[in-house]
Amino acid sequence: MTSFDRLAAKPLFLCSFRSFFLATALYGVALLLGWLGFLATGIGLPEVPGGPIVWHAHELMFGFGLAAVAGFVLTAVPEFTATPAFGRRVTLVLLLCWAAARLAFWLSGVLGAGGAVLAALLNSGFMAAIVVLVAPRLWRDPERRHLSFLWGLAAMWLAVGGFHADVLRGLYPMRWVLAGAGAMMVLIVVAMSRVSMRIVNDALDAERLRRAAEQGDAVAGERPRLPGEDDDELPAYRARPPRRNLAVFGIAAHTLAEFALPGSPIAGWIALAAAAAVLNLLNDWHVGRALLTRWAFMLYAVYWMMALGYGSIGLSLLGVAVAPSAGLHLLTVGAMGLSIFGVLCIAGRTHSGYELDMRPWVPVAALAIGAAALARAAAGLPGMPVAGLQAASVAAWALGYGLAAVFLGAVFLRPRPDAGTGCEEPMDEAA
Structure with a gap:
């Protein structure tokens, strides 16, 4: 067995998400701490174009x-399309x-x-490899339900x-980072519609059991009522495609408008429309007390961050005294940071053979990431202490993802605790 094969045989490479999710948490901490060091003391950062x-x-x-995207899609696509998981060697090569x-x-x-060319080849090649790996499976799915x-x-x-390409041509490339942020928001909406169906309906089922127990209706061995069964007060949660598609359309329209007409009022009005579309999407989530459970509310907060982000960007482009960076960081630090944390906790644990983690560190970390965005x-x-708020933001972010690296890293680095041999959810309740 070669050194490569021995490394690939480690538990970290049992499923694609394990190594990529751990890399996400660790890199998230290191990246922001390095940025804070630059802002606070002027320490040198890599000299890039x-x-x-x-x-x-x-x-x-x-x-x-x-x-995070790589870890999610390389695990979710085989599950969604009922195809085999990507192998350990594939995961290690991609990492x-x-x-x-x-x-x-x-x-x-x-x-x-030469360095710019190498960076272009490796960064574009990594993303190309992800697309090439998942595209055939998504396309061959008989109903093509996940082409989004x-x-x-x-x-x-x-x-x-x-x-x-802009770097190689000597142009300032930030417009493509903004375009990437728009693409990331679309991916978050698409992924959240799948994850939330499970999380919110599980919370609703738990709420039904709680109500039945309070009313003395719970009978030993009797199954709980399924979502929507004779319970007008707690209907089933559905991530309705029309609202989701409208939100995706609004985000895409703003991204294109800002790319073609940077800084224009037109892009500002479309950003406000995108914010409204995301808020409209939240109407599906108003299911009562079940929404206040830790997992459902964490995902709900992602959309609020997204709506506030696009709203702030819109106001800024229309002349309100708000820096464009305010809305952008609500999208990246807030919506992206919180959604990735949620996926790490939910998909990362359950597909490693564990039940969801109910320890206090999870809400502490989630609140820290939300506080970092705000x-x-x-x-x-205007008039805010910029340096102090930036430092507080980085510290809160480092706390949130530092906790994730510690507690989830312990899961990703060791074998499954149950009888599972792959990426399936827990095989028994004792896990």
């Missing part, structure tokens, strides 16, 4: 963000490609034109390629 802000934005979106892409971009300013993932991934691939957005308001 475009400067420190471009490095920070690129790595947050195309480094941290795409590690090494992701890591090499990070290193190449970090060194791109030092290595000159493919379009979102293709848009992200275009954003990565466009960024590096503090960073507040730094874009």
Whole structure:
């Protein structure tokens, strides 16, 4: 057995999400702490084309963000399409490609034109590999129910390629990071519609059992009523396609408008429309007390961050005294950061053979990530202490993802605790 095969045999590579989710948490902490060091003390950051802000934005979106996307789709697509899981060797090769892409971009300013070409090839190649791996499975699915993932991934691939094409042409590439943020919001909406169906309906079932017990109706051995069965007060939750599609359309329209007409009032009005569409999507979530459970409310908060982000961007483009960075950070630190954390906790544990983690660290970490987004957005308001809010934001983010790295890393680095041999959910209640 080669060294490569021995490494691939480790529990970390049992399923694709394990290594990528751990890389996401660790890189999220390291990336933001490095950024804080630059802001607070001026310590050197990698010399990349475009400067420190471009490095920070690129790595947050195309480094941290795409590690989480890779872990999710490489695990979810086989499940959604009833096809075999991607093998350990595939996962290890992709992780090494992701890591090499990070290193190449970090060194791109030092290595000159050759370094920029290498960074372009590795970063674009990583995203291309993800698309090539999942596209046939999504397309061959008889009902093609999940093609929206493919379009979102293709848009992200275009954003990565466009960024590096601008770098090679000597242009400022930030417009492609903003386009990548739009593609990421679309992917979040698409993924959340799948995850939320399970999480919210499980919360509703638990609420029905609680009510039945309070009313003395619970009978030993009797199954709980299914969602929607003779219970007008607690109807089943459905992530309705029309509302989801309207939100996706609004996000895509704003992304295109901002790309074609940067800084224009037209893009501002469309951003406000996107915010309204996301708020309209939240009408599906108002299911009463079940919404206040930790997992359902965490996912619900993601959409609020997204709506507030697009609302802030719209107001800024229409002349209100709000820095554009306020809305952008509500999208990236808030909506993206909180949704990725939720996926790490929910999919990461259940597909490792564990039940959902009900320990206090989860809400503490989620609140810290939410606070990080709000503090960073507040730094874009007039008269606010920018340096202090930026430092508070980074500290809160590092706390949230640091906790994730510790508690979830312990799960990803060891074998399953049950009889499972792959990425299936827990095989027995004792897990």
